[in-house]
């Protein structure tokens with residue numbers, strides 16, 4: 001079911017500071033413009049690598065779903081990993097049939113790439129927050 005690793009989500013208290021780290025220390029060259037995603041409670045900035053992206057995420061406001069994570073990890077940290085799937089609804093049905101908890105309402109929502117996503121509960125995923133994202137049409 002899972003396809004390409006699309007991105008690694010990295011929570012940070014400051015996208016601006018994280019951009020300096022990835023650009024000036026790690027030499028990243030393809031750094032997107034940060035943008036707000038209030039519907040998902042985050043500010044986002046994608047950093048491209050040859051095979052996948054780093055998704056820097058900062059709380060949009062105090063109701064952000066990553067506020068709890070940053071309270072436990074004030075300097076930020078690796079937050080989730082996102083795999084692509086061909087059909088998000090089929091993936092949700094398969095996960096539910098296997099007893100995996102889909103977070104939130106359980107229904108796909110539009111994510112930072114403009115494609116539908118769901119999140120699988122870490123307790124069912126070996127302690128890793130997994131995001132599934134439907135491969136945008138016309139890609140690969």
Ligand SMILES: CC[C@H](C(=O)O)C(=O)SCCNC(=O)CCNC(=O)[C@H](O)C(C)(C)COP(=O)(O)OP(=O)(O)OC[C@H]1O[C@@H](n2cnc3c(N)ncnc32)[C@H](O)[C@@H]1OP(=O)(O)O
Pocket residue numbers: 009037040042055057065066068069078079080082103104110111112113117119122123127128129131
């Ligand atoms: C969608 C836009 C964008 C995109 O790519 O398109 C993004 O990826 S935005 C990413 C931010 N959005 C989300 O993460 C949505 C899904 N996340 C959630 O619903 C919450 O963050 C949740 C439920 C995973 C955790 O919420 P919270 O931290 O408030 O609750 P707890 O502290 O009670 O945590 C419960 C339990 O889960 C463990 N946990 C929390 N976060 C993580 C994590 N990132 N990785 C692994 N485990 C995590 C936490 O330690 C608790 O474990 P327990 O054993 O019960 O103590």
Ligand SMILES: [Co+2]
Pocket residue numbers: 007009055080082131
């Ligand atoms: Co993500």
